[in-house]
Amino acid sequence: MSSILAWLPYAVAGWLLLWGLYGIVKSRNLVHLIICLVILQSSTYVLLLAIGYKAGAVAPVFADMPLGTPAVDPVVQALMLTDIVVEATVAALLLALAVQVYQRAGSLDPRELVRLEG
Amino acid sequence: MHLAPWTVALPLACAALLAALAEKIPRTVADLLALTVAAANTALCALLFRETRSGPVVYWFGGIRPRQGVSLGIDFAIDRIGAGLATLSAVLIFSALLFAARYFDKPQASFQALLLVFLAALCGFSLTGDLFDLFVFFELMSATAVGLCAYKSREVGPLQGAINFAVTNTAGAFITLTGIALLYARTGALNLSQISRMLAGRHDALVLVGFAFVCLGFLVKAAIVPFHFWLADAHASAPTPVCIIFSGAMVEAGLYAVARLHGALFATPLPGFRPALLALGAITCVVGAAMCYAQRHLKRLLAFSTIAHAGAILCGIALLTPEGYAGAALYVAGHGAIKAGLFLCVGMLLHRLHSVDELVLHGRGQGLPWLGALFAALGLLLAGTPPTAMFLGESMLHHALREHAVARLALAIASIVTAAAVLRACGRIFLGWGPREPDAPGGGESDEEPETVPARIPWSMWAAATLLLAGAIASGFLSRQQASKEAMRMLDPHAFATQVLDGAAPSNPEAATPEPLGPALWHSAGTAAGALALAGLTLGRKRLPGALRRACAGVWEPFASALRGLHTGEVGDQVAWLAFGAAILCGAMALG
Numbered sequence: 001m002s003s004i005l006a007w008l009p010y011a012v013a014g015w016l017l018l019w020g021l022y023g024i025v026k027s028r029n030l031v032h033l034i035i036c037l038v039i040l041q042s043s044t045y046v047l048l049l050a051i052g053y054k055a056g057a058v059a060p061v062f063a064d065m066p067l068g069t070p071a072v073d074p075v076v077q078a079l080m081l082t083d084i085v086v087e088a089t090v091a092a093l094l095l096a097l098a099v100q101v102y103q104r105a106g107s108l109d110p111r112e113l114v115r116l117e118g
Numbered sequence: 119m120h121l122a123p124w125t126v127a128l129p130l131a132c133a134a135l136l137a138a139l140a141e142k143i144p145r146t147v148a149d150l151l152a153l154t155v156a157a158a159n160t161a162l163c164a165l166l167f168r169e170t171r172s173g174p175v176v177y178w179f180g181g182i183r184p185r186q187g188v189s190l191g192i193d194f195a196i197d198r199i200g201a202g203l204a205t206l207s208a209v210l211i212f213s214a215l216l217f218a219a220r221y222f223d224k225p226q227a228s229f230q231a232l233l234l235v236f237l238a239a240l241c242g243f244s245l246t247g248d249l250f251d252l253f254v255f256f257e258l259m260s261a262t263a264v265g266l267c268a269y270k271s272r273e274v275g276p277l278q279g280a281i282n283f284a285v286t287n288t289a290g291a292f293i294t295l296t297g298i299a300l301l302y303a304r305t306g307a308l309n310l311s312q313i314s315r316m317l318a319g320r321h322d323a324l325v326l327v328g329f330a331f332v333c334l335g336f337l338v339k340a341a342i343v344p345f346h347f348w349l350a351d352a353h354a355s356a357p358t359p360v361c362i363i364f365s366g367a368m369v370e371a372g373l374y375a376v377a378r379l380h381g382a383l384f385a386t387p388l389p390g391f392r393p394a395l396l397a398l399g400a401i402t403c404v405v406g407a408a409m410c411y412a413q414r415h416l417k418r419l420l421a422f423s424t425i426a427h428a429g430a431i432l433c434g435i436a437l438l439t440p441e442g443y444a445g446a447a448l449y450v451a452g453h454g455a456i457k458a459g460l461f462l463c464v465g466m467l468l469h470r471l472h473s474v475d476e477l478v479l480h481g482r483g484q485g486l487p488w489l490g491a492l493f494a495a496l497g498l499l500l501a502g503t504p505p506t507a508m509f510l511g512e513s514m515l516h517h518a519l520r521e522h523a524v525a526r527l528a529l530a531i532a533s534i535v536t537a538a539a540v541l542r543a544c545g546r547i548f549l550g551w552g553p554r555e556p557d558a559p560g561g562g563e564s565d566e567e568p569e570t571v572p573a574r575i576p577w578s579m580w581a582a583a584t585l586l587l588a589g590a591i592a593s594g595f596l597s598r599q600q601a602s603k604e605a606m607r608m609l610d611p612h613a614f615a616t617q618v619l620d621g622a623a624p625s626n627p628e629a630a631t632p633e634p635l636g637p638a639l640w641h642s643a644g645t646a647a648g649a650l651a652l653a654g655l656t657l658g659r660k661r662l663p664g665a666l667r668r669a670c671a672g673v674w675e676p677f678a679s680a681l682r683g684l685h686t687g688e689v690g691d692q693v694a695w696l697a698f699g700a701a702i703l704c705g706a707m708a709l710g
Binding site: 013017021024025026027030033034037040041043044047048051075076079082083086089090093094097098100101104105110111113114 | 281
């Protein structure tokens with residue numbers, strides 16, 4: 001049972017990665033497409049946290065803690081936070097572009113846009 | 119304090135200042151401020167380039183140095199090739215700012231701010247010695263580039279290009295991050311040298327997949343087939359001053375990351391990696407060259423030629439030998455200046471004649487002899503003629519690839535066909551050669567509206583173009599032996615790790631004497647003649663015998679239309695190709 005639990009986050013990360021890619025490929029709406037990109041990205045959160053996790057360890061806050069207490073890896077958590085910032089920027093930028101596209105073309109369908117561009 | 123962090127801090131600070139003061143300061147002040155900072159950054163990068171001549175330089179942020187060979191801090195590990203790339207980026211950004219000073223009607227402080235952030239990201243990317251920082255600078259570069267690409271977002275076209283760019287590159291970047299996480303899981307380190315020491319030459323399946331994933335995002339940025347679809351759209355959408363950085367530095371930065379990572383992490387080539395990259399590079403050369411030849415939109419034409427040249431550079435990197443690396447580095451230096459100069463010529467054409475369509479412009483450039491001469495000279499240099507670093511790089515690449523006939527052929531095709539396409543456009547526009555073609559559908563007017571009321575071409579545009587031509591010729595003075603020495607250092611992870619982690623002195627390898635340039639001169643003369651002949655035949659094809667003409671068309675037309683059919687411009691297709699390419703790369707490494 002515990003071995004399944006240990007592998008589960010990796011399986012979830014892989015699943016999210018593939019599902020996000022599939023969603024982008026099949027998407028007919030830019031907002032939907034951007035959300036799929038965010039899903040693709042969520043897989044990296046899960047993966048990073050899974051890598052740093054240690055059963056029975058505490059949060060990596062080292063005040064009032066006896067030396068030698070096992071803690072989860074703080075590096076991956078920092079990476080994940082940076083990752084969130086990066087993704088928020090990109091998603092916001094893309095959504096702003098989607099708004100502009102809708103104002104000009106009146107459509108959010110990527111295929112429609114290709115046709116409009118000619 | 120060391121110079122290195124300033125190459126990132128200075129442009130970032132100035133960009134923030136410009137963005138904050140955009141509305142409050144006069145245009146001239148903003149222009150001067152941006153230009154001064156770009157010039158100062160060029161000087162800083164050049165000083166770094168000079169400082170690294172006796173070996174890589176390591177800078178630890180906050181003075182947190184490694185203890186007993188274990189690093190917890192973050193470093194800039196500056197090798198000479200990285201410093202050279204940073205210098206090239208700074209020169210290109212300076213030219214772009216100079217060119218843009220009279221390109222737009224209204225003051226564009228936010229445009230300048232974005233360019234300076236781009237510069238900071240490129241410098242950080244070239245200098246860092248930390249895998250995660252590499253990703254952060256990479257994403258900073260992408261986000262800024264998308265902003266610049268959609269800068270003139272009045273029409274649907276630029277927005278479409280920017281969205282394709284952002285989605286494909288971001289998807290690639292997250293695959294890279296997944297790879298970084300996998301490598302971290304195996305080694306517990308993010309510093310490149312620390313990772314290489316923890317791996318100690320072992321590469322199991324996890325490391326292979328992790329490294330393939332890491333490279334994938336960089337190959338997307340490097341516009342290697344089949345990840346290249348976004349590049350032409352992005353070039354067609356972006357304002358011309360931005361194109362020179364996309365083509366001259368950004369694509370090359372992606373390739374540099376692949377070269378650097380493999381060199382810094384693995385002492386021996388990974389199984390399957392060399393043939394996979396070599397095949398991708400050769401295919402990229404051919405596809406890029408063919409698509410370049412098939413274009414009439416000048417910016418797309420140059421964008422596809424960049425793809426072909428990126429393929430050539432990848433062929434050099436794929437060998438994972440000092441000669442291949444050195445050839446690729448020199449090639450990048452020359453190509454950056456030449457291609458940027460060509461884009462500026464197209465920008466001046468757009469400024470003066472309101473179009474970037476080769477067929478619409480037919481014969482209309484006859485009043486611009488100097489521009490035509492510059493265009494033709496740069497076109498010939500693009501074929502790899504002396505005296506630029508591209509000539510030196512190409513001769514080294516051909517020598518390095520002597521056992522790979524197919525790759526050499528692809529390299530020759532890339533040089534001949536892309537130069538022929540540029541010379542063909544030149545003959546058609548500036549000399550009015552060739553028949554006047556009926557307006558074929560699908561080419562269309564430029565996506566980019568000319569910005570100012572044109573009277574004459576402003577001196578600042580000429581200055582930028584002349585600077586780049588001078589830079590291209592000056593790059594011919596780079597030493598091949600020195601480049602080989604740097605490449606040997608780049609491919610020696612043990613010596614690099616001892617320097618970074620244990621503070622040892624840099625290694626001092628003995629580079630072989632480079633091959634004599636005589637055969638390369640003949641080779642480049644042949645390439646230039648081939649390009650001129652192909653351009654001439656294309657323009658004068660009405661005079662050829664009918665049977666020959668039909669035979670050529672019978673081979674070329676189906677090939678070109680099949681290739682064009684693959685370039686649908688839909689973002690979903692592009693990401694599907696990305697997934698396909700990822701599967702191929704991982705598969706090749708699993709089987710290798």
